[in-house]
Amino acid sequence: MTAVAFVARRLDAHAGVSLADFTAVALTAVTLIPVVWSWYRRGSAPESGLDVEDAAxxxxxxxxxxxxxxxxxxxxxxxxxxxxxxxxSSNTAVMSKPHLISDDxxxxxxxxxxxxxxxxxxFRALRRRRLVIMGGAGTGKTTLAVQLMSQLLDSRETDMSGSAGEPVPVPVLLPVSGxxxxxxxxxxxxxxxxxxQDYPALASRGHKSTLAETLVARGYILPVLDGLDEVPQNHRADVIKAxxxxxGADxxxxxxxxxxxxxxxxxxAGQPVHGAAVITPRMLTPLTAAAYLESCLPAKPSATWRAVLDAVTAGRAPGLAKIVSTxxxxxxxxxxxxxxxxxxxPLIxxxxxxxxxxxxxxFDELIPALVQTRPPSVDAxxxxxxxxxxxxxxxxxxxSNLARIFPPDxxxxxxxxxxxxTVHGFRSAVGILVVARLGPGRWPYAVGVATLIGMAVGLVLGTLLALTVVLPPLRPGSGMVPDRTARSTTYGRRLALRVAAGVSVGLAVRMLVGLVTGSTGWVLATVLGLVAGAVVVVASTGRWEYEAPGYADLRLRRGAALLTIGRGLARWLFNGLRIGLVFEAVRLWFGIKTDTGGEPPSMILIGLVAGLAAGSVMEVVKWAETPALTSITTPRLSLRADRTLTLLRMLILGLMVxxxxxxFFWGLLATTSGMDRTLGTAVFVAIGLAFGAVLGLTIGKHHxxxxxxxxxxxxxxxxxxPWRLMDFMEDAHRLGLLRAVGPLYQFRHANLHDHLSAGPGAAPVARRTVAGVYARVPDAE
Structure with a gap:
């Protein structure tokens, strides 16, 4: 409507048709067609092309x-x-009525x-196939759950043959504390x-929902929830009720x-887990414990070990007998x-x-024992x-320090x-700005003036950007979704982010102008202002330390939907069109002309080109974030994937800018700057590469x-x-001190976690700890 109004005001029936204006109108029409079609089809698009059983x-x-x-x-x-x-369990109060558990x-x-x-x-004979594994510390609850999960996975194909068309769910172990x-x-x-989060392949999106949503909705996931006791005491009943x-019935x-x-x-909770059988372990008998220890010894144990086995069998060492009963x-x-x-x-x-x-x-001797018996190896x-x-x-x-950083309670x-x-002042460390005097003469004055000019221009640009780009809706993400009281704050932060981004762009423009005019002092001063603007952007992005890892898979693979990429490009072109319309309206209203007296290129066309460039970048990143169905995640792989995503953003944005x-220099500024065209273009390419790389490092929601x-x-x-922290945790996992659950590590046993967090051997940790891994915090964009 804005474009039509201004064209009508300025239309000259005797003037020829401008090729640029014609191209802009044609591109606009092409842009609107897929947008309108996508909007029309979004409510009726079926989940076609997705074989759920093959995916499962x-x-x-x-x-x-x-x-x-x-x-x-x-x-x-x-x-x-x-x-x-x-x-x-003999405690019938923790179970449903018998007829709800089994038909027998x-x-x-x-x-x-x-x-x-x-x-x-x-387990399969249970009426609803629901099982609660209950027991004391160290009795093998998680081990049984893992064994049962593995067995159900091994026999899934056999179970499918007798399922009469009903889905056979895939058991997946997840810590219920999350x-x-x-x-x-x-x-x-x-x-x-x-x-x-744990299996990035399930984040792949069909027409209307992700693969995870489809599998969960159709009953293809059997949740194996580990560790209800690790949930805070005042929330355990809430978990049972939830x-x-x-x-449902199935x-x-x-x-x-x-x-x-x-x-x-x-x-x-006022109720047990409906239809679930609750089982408990029997303590290992002395004979069973002694037999297991003997199976771990040579065929002819030493006299000392024979005495130990006899002591266990006869119960002559009470402490040892209690230890080996679990x-x-x-x-x-x-x-x-x-x-x-x-x-x-010493055992006897x-x-x-x-x-x-x-x-x-x-527990004290466990670490030296594992380090001794498992020497390094490069065999994968x-x-x-x-x-x-x-x-x-x-x-x-x-x-011990890790145990205190992540306290057991x-x-x-x-x-x-x-x-x-857990690092005090982390956000301040990221946003530190060292302001130094740039030299004598007018440089200190130039710092203030150039920064103010850049921020003023950028403030206008950022405000227009914030008003013309629709704020994205809040979506759940990795267990961190803002509650209602935080939503206004989140939207305010996103608005501030766009204004701050505009400030940084204004500072960048000021730096380019300084290069064109040859004012070295102003250029250096504006670089400082640009850094200040970047810090503003970082400060307005929210809390990076609460963001979940991203994902990037650069392997060529089938299933990259061209229609989805086309929709994405159409959205970016449409955003570029809207921004171009606003700036074209401003240009026409004030009659802005170039130094040569002519009118600058149509801002509509520039907006479309910018939207196409930005859309290409973001759609490539989105393609990289779509994993193959066979992708799984481990702590090491999740770290690498997030690093790949960050480096990909830096590379693509750096090249684009x-x-x-x-x-921009070759086509617009070379004739008015007085600089050599080749040299100026090279300088602008280098500046754009650096600026784009920094932009790629800071934007997005995965850091x-x-x-x-x-x-x-x-x-x-x-x-x-240690310096190589991920290498250390991976080796601790190989030693058997840690266990992996998806992208997370846990201590091999909760008792080991408790022992290390409370015992000697850890340096004093005078800082905060993780008070709740899945606490609700404002979503960061």
């Missing part, structure tokens, strides 16, 4: 391979699974961890967000929790004494009489050996992208790799964590 089968294969590797690292079958017996009135759930196929059969029921009241909504409100579930915490949460205790004894070949006589001495002292001793197939040698004392100190998840939260800057790198460097300088 491919996803199941990826999850199966991922957990096969993790089970080898956790040594679940080394030398054989610990034979823990499981049975229905005489049903009993009796299984053995060493016979996981039998456990899987009993579920904030106040943000996601429905389990399905949280599953969509968390699956997209589960019951979310689960929805399956596996949940683990410590006995005391679950038994207390059920009365608070799978965790057996693993500790095997790792510290059997694997290292150490003298086992005074230490074996005191359970607490023996338990603390085993060796999952039990680290890639480099670590000092046991330093390893203990680093792990707040979270069990060691999310690498949240480490930046460099080309536009060089073309996890950047914040992790900065925070890890700060903590390494303080000697609290």
């Amino acid at each position: 089968r491919t996803f199941a294969a990826a999850v199966r391979e991922q957990w096969r590797t993790e089970m080898r690292v956790r040594a679940v079958h080394s030398p054989e699974p610990i034979p823990v017996m499981w049975q229905l 009135p005489d049903f009993v759930f009796a299984g053995n961890s060493a016979d996981i196929e039998g456990v899987a059969r009993r 579920w904030d029921t106040t943000v996601y009241p429905r389990l399905q909504d949280w599953l969509v967000v968390r699956l997209a 589960l019951n409100h979310s689960l 929805d399956q579930l596996i949940l683990t929790s410590r006995t005391t915490e679950f038994a207390a949460a059920v009365p608070q 799978p965790l205790g057996l693993w500790l004894v095997r790792t510290v004494y059997i694997s290292t070949g150490a003298d086992a006589s 001495g005074p230490l074996g009489e005191d359970y607490a002292a023996l338990r603390s001793h085993l 197939a060796d999952h039990f050996r680290p890639r480099r040698r670590w000092d046991p004392v330093a390893t203990r100190r680093y792990l 707040s979270t069990r998840d060691l999310a690498w992208w949240h480490i930046a939260r 460099a080309v536009l800057s060089g073309g 996890a790799w950047l914040t992790f790198t900065i925070a890890a460097g700060v903590l390494a300088l303080r000697r609290e964590l």
Whole structure:
């Protein structure tokens, strides 16, 4: 409408047709056609071209391979699974009525961890296939859940043949501590967000929904929720109520929790988990414990070990007998004494009489034992050996600091992208601006004047940008969605971001003008002003340390929808058209002309070109963020993917701005600047490349790799964590001290986490810790 009004005012019937205006109108028409068509079709577009069963089968294969590797690292079958017996809980108050659990009135759930196929059969026999694995610390709850998940994945194809067309869900283990029921009241909504984070392939979008949304909505996901006891005490009952409100008649579930915490949460919720069988372990008998230890020893044990086995069988060492009555205790004894070949006589001495002292001793000796028995290896197939040698004392100190950074009473998840939260003054460190005198004469004066001019021009540009570009809607993202009280603040921050971006552009324009006029002092002064504007942009982007990792996959792959890319380019062209209309209206209103007296090129055409360039950049980034269906994530891969995304943004934006800057000088300024055209173009290309790279580093909503790198460097300088932090955590995982769950690390056992966070060996950490990994914070754009 603005264009029509101004054209009507300035129309000269006797004038010829301007080629530029004709081209602008033609491009505008071409731009509007796909936009209008996409808007018309958006409410009726079917989920075509998506074979959900094939997608589920491919996803199941990826999850199966991922957990096969993790089970080898956790040594679940080394030398054989610990034979823990499981049975229905005798506490009927924590279960539903028997007829809701099984159609068999005489049903009993009796299984053995060493016979996981039998456990899987009993799980399938449940009426709704819902199971709560309840037990004390170290009794093998998570291990059983992992075994059962792996068995269900192995037998999925067989189960599909007898499913009579019903979907056979893919079991996926997720820490339930990441579920904030106040943000996601429905389990399905949280599953969509968390699956997209842990498995980037499921973030692939069809016409109307992501693959994660489709699989969850159609019942193809069996959530294996680990660690209800790790949820804050006042929220455990909320989780149980949310589960019951979310689960339909055919929805399956596996949940683990410590006995005391679950038994207390059920009365608070006023209801058990509907239709779920609750099983508990039997303590390992002395004979069973001794038999397992003997299976880990040579065929002819030494006299010392024979005495230890006899003491366990006869119960002559009470502390030792209690230790080996749980799978965790057996693993500790095997790792510290059997694997290292150490003298086992302390186990039947005074230490074996005191359970607490023996338990603390085993945890203290665990790190040196694993470092000793697992020397470095460069063989990629060796999952039990680290890639480099670590000092046991330093390893203990680093792990203790990690345990305190992520305190057990707040979270069990060691999310690498949240480490930046614990560094005091992190945002200030990112936005530090060192203002120095540039020299004698007029430079100090030039600093103030050039900065003010640049900010003034940029303020107008940024305001127009903020008013002409539609603010994007809030969308859930990786467990961090602002509540209603934060939405106005979030929109205000986004508005401020656009104004600040305009200020930076104004400063950049001021720098270019300084180069054209040959004013070196003003150029240097404006560079300082440009840095100041960049700091304003950084400060207005929100809290980078709360952003989740991004994803980038540069492999060529099928399924890159040309229609989707076309829609994206159409949206960017339309935004460029709107901005061009506003600036063309301003130009025509004030009658702006060039120094030669002629009118500058149509701002509509410039806006369309800029929209096409920006759209090309963003659509390439969006293509890179669409992973292959077989993609899985680990902590290392998630870090690399976010780094790739950041570097891709820097490269593409740097090249785009460099080309536009060089073309701007070559086509518009070369005739009026007095500079050599080749030299000026080269200078503008270099400036554009640098400016675009910085812009690519700071824009967007994924800066996890950047914040992790900065925070890890700060903590390494303080000697609290190693310089190559991700390498250290990966090696700790290979040593068996950490376990991986998607992109997260956790300590091998919660008791180890507790021991390291409370015990000696950690340097004083005089700073904040992660108070809640999935706390609700204002969304950062």
